[in-house]
Amino acid sequence: MDSLLSVCDIKEDVSYIIDLAIKIKAGEIEDMPLEGKTLAMIFQKSSTRTRVSFDVGMYQLGGRAIFLSSNDLQMGRGEPISDTAKVLSRFVDGIMIRAIEHEDVVELAKYSNVPVISGLTNLEHPCQALADMLTIKEHFGSFKGKKICFVGDGNNVCNSLLLIAPLLGMDMSVACPEGYEPDENILKISKNFAKDNNTEITISSDINIALDNVDIVYTDVWVSMGDEAEKAKRLKDLKPYQVNKELMDIANDDAIFMHCLPAVRGQEVSADVIDGPQSVIYDEAENRLHAQKAILYHYLK
Template sequence: MTRHLLKLSDLSAQEAQGIVERAIALKNSRDPAYRPFIGKTLAMLFTKSSTRTRVSFESGMVKFGGHALFLSANATQMGRDEPLRDTANVLSRMCDAIMIRNDSQADQEELARHSRVPVINGLSNLHHPCQLLADMQVWTEHRGSPKGKTAAWIGDGNNVCHSFIEAAQLFDFKLKIASPKGYEPAQEIVRAGGSRIELVADAASAAAGADVVITDTWTSMGQEAETQRRLKAFAGYQVDDALMKRAKPEAIFLHCLPAHRGEEVSASVIDGPQSVIYDEAENRLWAQMALVEFLLGMTPKA
């Protein structure tokens, strides 16, 4: 059966943890002779702009002997309203996997329904699972297993927040979420997170005693018209030095980037000693290549 990754919960806890462990092994090895994707092609469909998603998938495929095709909506028939089922049927006859970065989780599900090969969510309106594999990798590398620990999400209850909720289930940690009223994560996703998820009243309450503090931009792609309203709503949700002092002394700071210094995070935090954002960004490559291995059934046996 073809496996897809449209949301993190498409994986079992054992599978998700195994992918992170494999990503760490690939990163530590950096073996130039290991090229499992020779003859393999990844089609990358983009309707949203990207830096880290494109570069990590494309570079990763090249490093491991494969090839990646960058397909923007405006340069393909997707931009002329070709049905997704036709796109899926054609691409999956020519390529070994498909990555899509777009605005619609529903469209990704439609693409996967008609694809013969794995479909990977490179970001949607609801989820960002590849980011969370990289985040779990960087957490594990710097502070050991997330199991039994506490993460604090400060800010918009967006797609990354939703994937963090699912990560809390798979990696068995507590997630405290502080969002302004009207910007909380989707209730059905919070409910599915069960007792591991706690919605708290303010940023200070979320950060208290946390092992990891995470935030994201207050205005995501496609929300630019809301910028001023969001700046007002999110006042008091900046991750600054005072907020980090409420977390554990050894706490690390995560941000998926791009970041706006002076808005969701102060420069002193994101550029400070507790920030691991560049390791986090690099891990997109390693985690995603471990994921492609897994979805193609190519992960070496232990």
């Protein structure tokens, strides 16, 4: 059963899904293509954009979404993930899960007879990456010759961007302090993708090197859910990597600023940047809906 657990699962379909999202956003797809379909939405972590976009997306496509928190499931009381997958597969047409551990999503998909879509894990966030690329294509019209730089903690969002950027013909750099690099295996795969697509992936602790000739500057929170015990250390280590006006000035003149939200103004980004003219964060957030609808259409229709 095809599932979306990683950008690697759609490496042949990335451009198609983004183009499909553009068509859906423009109203060019037939009404109610998922009529009669049901999506189970499992949330081990709280969410605004993921929950609302999938719920509204299913509704607008003619289907129905069922919200299930850990407290709503026997899985939260110790039922094996395999049993949950096998049972839910007999009730619904697809499962979306926002999980803590990536391995839990892999196991869920292994035993499911319906598509499983990752709404975020500690390793990747493929749905966010698709929405980000949709936003970039809308803004620049093309991916060709563009470069994106992720600044700060090389987290799950960074990992998915590293995988998707070369697949679309984009260069990518990551500016991060030592100890905050992206996942080693993800980086290895992304460099192979880059080699196959004649693009470049670079990791550097030097902001000036990472931001050279950059069209998109991207950052995320420094203290994610689960990192609270390391908050003081993270704030200290990452402070030099705040995206502010001085940092944006290093990038190209027409560079845009992106952030997957929620954001902490004054930490990873200054208020004058995130609320300034180069910021496209609300277009990016809206595009979670359109990208999610394309994913649902692709996997459930």
